[in-house]
Amino acid sequence: QQQVKQSPQSLIVQKGGISIINCAYENTAFDYFPWYQQFPGKGPALLIAIRPDVSEKKEGRFTISFNKSAKQFSLHIMDSQPGDSATYFCAASDLGGGADGLTFGKGTHLIIQP
């Protein structure tokens, strides 16, 4: 049973455009929603995270939008740059909001074309 569904599987965006990756979850006990970024040959690294008490969190060009009633959250990358090309994973946790017990989505391979 896949508890966190991520789409699209791959995404190509022109430089300067907006990249949008969506995730949906089923477990209403989830209370921590991070996004991880993974470059080729490297391990995933935390990019940005949100808790369900807010509907949006912004850090630079990266924004998480969270819809608790729909059980959906999304990552928006504004002014996308070639250096943003990577695989992005959404995740969710229900163990007190910590890194313990993270459930990852299947990942989105993002390519930013110059």
Add this chain to the structure above:
Amino acid sequence: DTAVSQTPKYLVTQMGNDKSIKCEQNLGHDTMYWYKQDSKKFLKIMFSYNNKELIINETVPNRFSPKSPDKAHLNLHINSLELGDSAVYFCASSRPGRRSTEAFFGQGTRLTVV
């Protein structure tokens, strides 16, 4: 200084062999993990250790066994390797529970079974 380090980075071995992957973290974290990333980039947690006690043990074959000699190390032993074990294995660490907001990943070990 590398926060979470794994060795080796690449491992090629024949079916039926026994191999180990080592992991060390210098972050002072209490919890360490092993994740498996398959060819489709799907990340799945295999084990986690908290203060040298196994607290999550997903349904992985018992050919896989984590060994933690101390809080800073969590090694992965794999017996009787099979073709399907080929994947990238990531070690990670975090602080436990609510104090934790991030899992720190190593660079990964690409295991190829031939």
